[in-house]
Amino acid sequence: MDRTEAAGLLERRSALRHLLGASLTKHAAALALLAFLLFNCLFTNNFLAWETFYNIFTQATKVALVGLGMTLVIATGGIDISVGSAMGLGATIAAISLVSGNFAGVALSFVVVLAFGLLAGILTSRFSILPLVSTLASAYIMRGLARGISGRGTVTYNNPGLTNFFITPIAGRFPVQFFVLLISVVAMYLVVNRTKFGFDVEAYGNNPVAARISGINTRRVTTICYVISAMFAWVSGILVMVMVSSTDPARVGVDMELDAIAATVIGGTPITGGHPNILGTVCGAFLLQLIIMMANMHNIPYAYSLMIKAGIILVALVFHHLWQR
Amino acid sequence: MEENILEIRNLNKAFEGVMAVDHVSFSVRRGEVHALMGENGAGKSTVIKIISGIHKADSGEVIYDGKTCSFSNALGAQHAGISTVYQELNMIPALSVSENIFLGRYPFAAWGIDWKAMHAAAQSLVSDLEVGIDVRKPLAEFGTAKKQIIYILRAISLKSKLIVMDEPTSSLDTSEVKMLFGIIDKLKSAGIAVIFITHRLDEVYRRCDRVTILKDGRSEGTYAISELSQYELLEKMVGRNLALEYKRTRRDAKGDDRVLEVKNISRVPYVRNVSFELHRGEVLGLAGLLGSGRTEIARIIFGCDIPDSGEIMVNGKRLDLHTPTDAVSQGMAFCTENRREEGIFPNMSVQSNIVACALSKMTTLGFIDDRRRREVSRDYIRKLAIKTSSASQLVKKLSGGNQQKVILSRWLAMNPELIILDEPTRGIDVGGKREIEILIGEFSRRGIGVLFISSELSELVRNCDRVIVLRDGRAVGELLGDDIDEKSIMRTIANNRQLNGQN
Numbered sequence: 001m002d003r004t005e006a007a008g009l010l011e012r013r014s015a016l017r018h019l020l021g022a023s024l025t026k027h028a029a030a031l032a033l034l035a036f037l038l039f040n041c042l043f044t045n046n047f048l049a050w051e052t053f054y055n056i057f058t059q060a061t062k063v064a065l066v067g068l069g070m071t072l073v074i075a076t077g078g079i080d081i082s083v084g085s086a087m088g089l090g091a092t093i094a095a096i097s098l099v100s101g102n103f104a105g106v107a108l109s110f111v112v113v114l115a116f117g118l119l120a121g122i123l124t125s126r127f128s129i130l131p132l133v134s135t136l137a138s139a140y141i142m143r144g145l146a147r148g149i150s151g152r153g154t155v156t157y158n159n160p161g162l163t164n165f166f167i168t169p170i171a172g173r174f175p176v177q178f179f180v181l182l183i184s185v186v187a188m189y190l191v192v193n194r195t196k197f198g199f200d201v202e203a204y205g206n207n208p209v210a211a212r213i214s215g216i217n218t219r220r221v222t223t224i225c226y227v228i229s230a231m232f233a234w235v236s237g238i239l240v241m242v243m244v245s246s247t248d249p250a251r252v253g254v255d256m257e258l259d260a261i262a263a264t265v266i267g268g269t270p271i272t273g274g275h276p277n278i279l280g281t282v283c284g285a286f287l288l289q290l291i292i293m294m295a296n297m298h299n300i301p302y303a304y305s306l307m308i309k310a311g312i313i314l315v316a317l318v319f320h321h322l323w324q325r
Numbered sequence: 326m327e328e329n330i331l332e333i334r335n336l337n338k339a340f341e342g343v344m345a346v347d348h349v350s351f352s353v354r355r356g357e358v359h360a361l362m363g364e365n366g367a368g369k370s371t372v373i374k375i376i377s378g379i380h381k382a383d384s385g386e387v388i389y390d391g392k393t394c395s396f397s398n399a400l401g402a403q404h405a406g407i408s409t410v411y412q413e414l415n416m417i418p419a420l421s422v423s424e425n426i427f428l429g430r431y432p433f434a435a436w437g438i439d440w441k442a443m444h445a446a447a448q449s450l451v452s453d454l455e456v457g458i459d460v461r462k463p464l465a466e467f468g469t470a471k472k473q474i475i476y477i478l479r480a481i482s483l484k485s486k487l488i489v490m491d492e493p494t495s496s497l498d499t500s501e502v503k504m505l506f507g508i509i510d511k512l513k514s515a516g517i518a519v520i521f522i523t524h525r526l527d528e529v530y531r532r533c534d535r536v537t538i539l540k541d542g543r544s545e546g547t548y549a550i551s552e553l554s555q556y557e558l559l560e561k562m563v564g565r566n567l568a569l570e571y572k573r574t575r576r577d578a579k580g581d582d583r584v585l586e587v588k589n590i591s592r593v594p595y596v597r598n599v600s601f602e603l604h605r606g607e608v609l610g611l612a613g614l615l616g617s618g619r620t621e622i623a624r625i626i627f628g629c630d631i632p633d634s635g636e637i638m639v640n641g642k643r644l645d646l647h648t649p650t651d652a653v654s655q656g657m658a659f660c661t662e663n664r665r666e667e668g669i670f671p672n673m674s675v676q677s678n679i680v681a682c683a684l685s686k687m688t689t690l691g692f693i694d695d696r697r698r699r700e701v702s703r704d705y706i707r708k709l710a711i712k713t714s715s716a717s718q719l720v721k722k723l724s725g726g727n728q729q730k731v732i733l734s735r736w737l738a739m740n741p742e743l744i745i746l747d748e749p750t751r752g753i754d755v756g757g758k759r760e761i762e763i764l765i766g767e768f769s770r771r772g773i774g775v776l777f778i779s780s781e782l783s784e785l786v787r788n789c790d791r792v793i794v795l796r797d798g799r800a801v802g803e804l805l806g807d808d809i810d811e812k813s814i815m816r817t818i819a820n821n822r823q824l825n826g827q828n
Contacts, residue, residue, distance in 0.1 A: 195691045196684045203681055206670035213629065213667055214681045214735070215653025274672050 028319060029267045029283035032312075036290050044297050054175060056289050058243070061177040062087075064285035065236040066256055067263040068188045069229030071281045074264050075205045076222050077273030078131035080229045082120060083260055085142035086113050087237030087253030092146040094238055095247035098157035110234055116142055117230025121223030135226075139257075146249035156246035166242040177239060181282075184232065189278045198276070201225060205273030262309070263288055266316040287312065329388075330355045330487050330518045331376070331407075336385035338371055343725050343753075345371040346382070347542040353487065356516045358509060360529045360550070362562055363539035364615055364780035369522055372539070373489055376520075377409040378402035390486060408480030409489040414472055418465035423447035425464050426479045450478045454511055456504075470501035474508055481517070488512065489520040494528060495616070506532050524616045526555055526819075538562050559815045563614075563782045573608070573766045575790050575806055581605045583641065584743045584774035587626065590635030595621040597798040598635075603743065608765060608775040610785040612814050613795030619778045620662060621798070623745045626776070627659040628652045640742070653682060658736035662748040662778075664725065668732045671721035675713045676702035678720045678731045683738035705734035710760070726757030733764060743774040750784065762788055782811040794818060 040047045073080045090113040097105020123134035192198035204211040267280025295305030331353040338346040374380040378396030396402040432439040447460040538545040545561040585603040596618045611619040628647035661667040679702040687697045750758040794802040794817040802817035
């Protein structure tokens with residue numbers, strides 16, 4: 001074999017390895033999810049029941065929704081730890097309005113939550129405040145506001161029409177959440193992979209300086225990411241509220257930012273910024289919920305299932321780190 | 326005892342296939358001040374990093390004090406006796422001067438750190454050099470010059486016999502430079518050798534004994550300063566012709582429309598009162614040494630930095646509210662000198678990197694026309710002969726020259742009226758350089774105004790219709806048509822240098 005031939009072979013081999021690596025990192029979360037599903041189908045009693053999936057779906061959806069926005073923010077190299085509080089504030093304002101049957105108040109809750117997203121975005125992009133700090137600040141304000149305006153704890157409303165709409169499965173089988181998530185995922189997938197905005201987010205996450213010099217309006221792009229994150233947090237908060245016809249301002253959305261970050265990291269979006277892996281995040285959210293469910297069905301205490309969760313996150317991080325070099 | 330404290334033999338180092346240091350040999354005598362000169366990418370910092378243990382050479386020898394050395398890290402070099410004073414010093418601002426000098430080597434007594442002994446030792450170092458420094462004060466209270474001196478004190482306390490100074494004077498004012506030179510004299514008389522990196526010719530002639538000149542990773546030789554004129558030094562640093570036969574036919578664009586007018590822009594201390602205009606289809610060169618303000622002017626025009634004063638007009642229209650986003654929307658393109666830091670999106674595909682600036686022209690309601698995206702990138706990969714396994718290959722896997730072509734494609738795809746090329750051939754092999762120079766001619770034919778910045782004079786001579794010579798942030802000369810040759814450019818820089826040296 002002469003030299004050029006050998007070089008050609010080497011090149012082809014490295015191209016193959018690159019292709020394999022690229023699709024592996026892209027779909028690692030999906031593969032892991034499949035593996036866990038298979039394991040459970042084989043080894044967990046009563047796993048193959050519609051109720052199980054229904055449960056996983058309703059639980060995982062709130063994390064997946066918040067994760068969609070988080071994915072965008074993390075793709076810019078930022079982080080949004082105000083999502084849990086945003087859920088709480090949105091759901092609180094909405095619940096208070098629904099007590100008096102005022103649907104305009106629900107719209108108001110949307111606007112308020114978005115405004116806080118905008119604030120965090122502007123603080124981060126224009127005043128160069130670390131995202132961790134700016135979203136921490138808005139997290140405290142929103143949680144404080146939620147608890148303040150609710151007066152004494154849980155706000156319960158009575159609106160049978162609304163409740164029935166959300167708890168009645170569509171076509172007798174599919175939870176409403178399923179469709180909310182489906183629409184959101186499709187929309188976000190298109191935004192990320194087919195629009196200039198999605199391109200700009202990825203470019204900024206890759207190299208902020210190059211993005212600026214390429215004429216991308218980097219401030220606007222990053223700010224919008226925080227607004228979108230707030231929007232999905234609001235949707236998730238409202239879904240939590242309508243299931244129980246009430247909001248506990250101190251509880252709704254607590255620790256949600258951690259689950260959303262975990263789902264994003266497992267999904268393969270680089271924590272230092274880069275390609276937002278929308279489908280990965282959704283798989284990540286379902287994987288997290290599946291682990292909790294699995295532990296539950298095997299009578300493993302919740303405390304231990306948290307540790308399994310942590311283990312999965314670590315494995316994901318190491319895996320993505322190794323492949324990204 | 327050996328005459329040389331340091332001897333470098335046949336040093337080689339490549340980064341991703343590009344030779345950064347190519348068979349470099351030189352030696353430094355005990356107690357001499359040895360200047361190391363060269364333009365951007367000449368390999369100075371790589372040589373320094375190998376000497377000080379940060380990089381490992383691919384091959385070649387570093388012989389220090391008669392022994393062949395291979396330091397595994399900077400600490401190893403320091404303990405052997407080689408200290409390096411970087412532009413950004415690695416010291417701890419909150420700690421006292423003494424603590425910084427003896428960091429990691431605090432004297433201990435039975436009860437703990439022996440503060441008294443430490444301060445006394447530091448004080449005696451300070452007294453030896455006759456610099457007024459209170460060793461108990463925190464480092465943060467001192468300016469850059471004093472901090473450098475404190476670092477030098479640390480080097481002395483480590484019994485260093487060789488101190489490398491990487492552009493120590495770049496951020497000092499005249500009196501501070503004088504103070505530093507006083508210290509260097511004392512080091513010299515103590516038998517400590519200094520490798521001195523600077524871009525200021527007058528400093529080399531005032532203080533250095535010998536100079537080693539690097540160019541394109543190769544050594545252009547070591548000379549005694551007394552036997553080398555400024556002109557000769559410049560010639561060796563920026564003059565030598567690469568064997569490129571390509572030469573663009575010059576055109577006189579003076580009569581054509583003005584794409585860009587720059588009026589009296591200043592950004593002190595980098596740029597002082599610079600004015601020029603650029604015509605459609607003209608290739609205008611900015612010549613001058615590193616630090617003469619050439620990159621800074623480009624950054625101001627493109628809106629990366631805001632000038633203190635002055636106007637920029639594009640197509641006869643004054644530009645306000647200047648940011649790179651505005652610049653791009655006005656049809657400006659800017660290929661920066663730092664490909665890696667400011668150019669590529671490393672983890673994105675070749676295709677994405679090519680279309681990054683043209684995307685806004687291929688979207689409807691924000692959605693990208695995927696077919697056009699593919700067509701455009703395929704087009705440029707073919708036209709510029711970009712070597713890549715496919716359009717979806719990650720751009721970071723490409724060679725430097727091909728990455729540069731990707732970035733040029735990115736700007737070409739947006740159909741610019743004006744393109745600024747800052748060192749577009751840096752770190753690229755000869756073949757790649759040639760291809761990029763041919764592209765410059767192509768820009769001109771398409772009526773694009775080209776502002777071309779290069780350290781390599783021959784490159785300017787081959788490609789430019791007109792050249793503006795810069796020195797210390799000022800435009801000091803303009804050459805037109807056949808007057809453009811290496812000698813006249815160098816003469817313009819050197820003459821003004823000598824004038825400058827007198828004040």
